[in-house]
Amino acid sequence: MRYLAIDYGKKRTGLAICDPTEIFVSPLDVIKDQKDLLNKITNLIASENIGAIVLGLPLNMDDSVGPQATTVKKFAKQLKKLISIPVYFQDERLSSFAAEEELADIEIPKKQKKERLDALAAANILESFLERKRIR
Numbered sequence: 001m002r003y004l005a006i007d008y009g010k011k012r013t014g015l016a017i018c019d020p021t022e023i024f025v026s027p028l029d030v031i032k033d034q035k036d037l038l039n040k041i042t043n044l045i046a047s048e049n050i051g052a053i054v055l056g057l058p059l060n061m062d063d064s065v066g067p068q069a070t071t072v073k074k075f076a077k078q079l080k081k082l083i084s085i086p087v088y089f090q091d092e093r094l095s096s097f098a099a100e101e102e103l104a105d106i107e108i109p110k111k112q113k114k115e116r117l118d119a120l121a122a123a124n125i126l127e128s129f130l131e132r133k134r135i136r
Contacts, residue, residue: 001051005126007118008072013037014118016126017048025126027119042082052085056092056125090129
């Protein structure tokens with residue numbers, strides 16, 4: 001099944017996708033225009049034959065649900081109204097930190113790193129989800 005991972009943010013949203021065998025995960029895009037975000041995601045679901053969504057859930061370090069996680073859950077409710085495929089949550093703690101570490105040694109301008117960061121974080125979220133799925 002093809003999964004689409006979403007690293008939702010108020011300013012930017014990172015997207016990543018896996019192949020149908022669920023082995024290869026690739027950063028896909030960073031959407032900066034949040035006004036049309038839901039429409040872009042629904043179009044992507046159709047064009048890429050996505051079977052399920054994995055949405056990063058930014059829990060606090062003590063496992064509690066903070067303001068950002070609440071915002072992500074509201075976004076998930078909006079998305080679920082528009083699609084008929086499952087939406088799964090994946091703990092995304094430290095996914096952005098891991099993405100920053102991966103980009104640390106790459107010689108590109110800071111602005112380009114920032115633009116790639118969210119898609120790479122989404123890829124880390126999807127990899128964690130698929131790994132957890134394999135272990136089960």
